Amino acid sequence: MINLKKICQDKGLRMTDQRNTIADIISELGGHPAGHPDVNLIYMKASEKDNNISIATVYRTVKLFEEYGVIEKHDFKDGRSRYEPIQDSNHDHLIDIDSGEVYEFSNTEIESIQKKIADELGFELIDHRLELYGKKINK
């Protein structure tokens, strides 16, 4: 399992109790379908472990983690921002419309086509967003 707490320490972040709690929660949820929590979910889970934590701290902490390249923010079509640990390999997401669960995939072919398209339009590809929204088959 990814250990965000350790990664944060290694990056020189001062780890308070609150930050450790939040790092643990995001680590535990990892890249599982039920992962990619939003601030509210993190806040609720953090409140179970520390009934004094403030949602403002959660917002400040995920922003900090993001700035330090520890986690990544995604804005799917459901509105609220969601977070996941940064991993070695890039990947895109398929979101289950019904449950909100998130699945990861990567496809080098699509990546190279994207680069080609940008090039043809006269652009250097800096970033991209690819999300698939689907319904489970045979449910």
Place this chain on the structure above:
Amino acid sequence: MINLKKICQDKGLRMTDQRNTIADIISELGGHPAGHPDVNLIYMKASEKDNNISIATVYRTVKLFEEYGVIEKHDFKDGRSRYEPIQDSNHDHLIDIDSGEVYEFSNTEIESIQKKIADELGFELIDHRLELYGKKINK
């Protein structure tokens, strides 16, 4: 040029002055790079033609047009929602990071790969979002 005013009438929408004004503005901006206006831009342009129009009306109108399948909403990474007339063919977008301009493209190969990926994960592909973010080369 797309005539949203006419499309709205054909769909049976009651066309008030405000709705006509807004339809014209979105039609004029069309699919050009400077198109895909956000509510604020529409509101500012509408205010030039009708100095009494309310931003609440702009919000209500774009929502209405969207529900009637006349325009489409996009949430690019810059925050505010942007709108464009619905066209026959599907397309995706490349956004110029510096100017905010939006270019359209479509690629059948990517589309079929997307479908395949969803299928392999056990999903029926309902919707997708593909955005490229780039910087102009040779500027």
Place this chain on the structure above:
DNA sequence: TTACTTGCAAATGCTTTGCGAGCCG
């Protein structure tokens, strides 16, 4: 006529921020 629209201001929902108190090195 009569239901639909509008402008205004107030209310949302999510996120950020000012402030004074607390904590860590």
Place this chain on the structure above:
DNA sequence: CGGCTCGCAAAGCATTTGCAAGTAA
């Protein structure tokens, strides 16, 4: 001591909504 952090409440920002007055068909 001195700078970071935190909790709280207030402020922001984009968007939505209640209401009373106005308008299209």
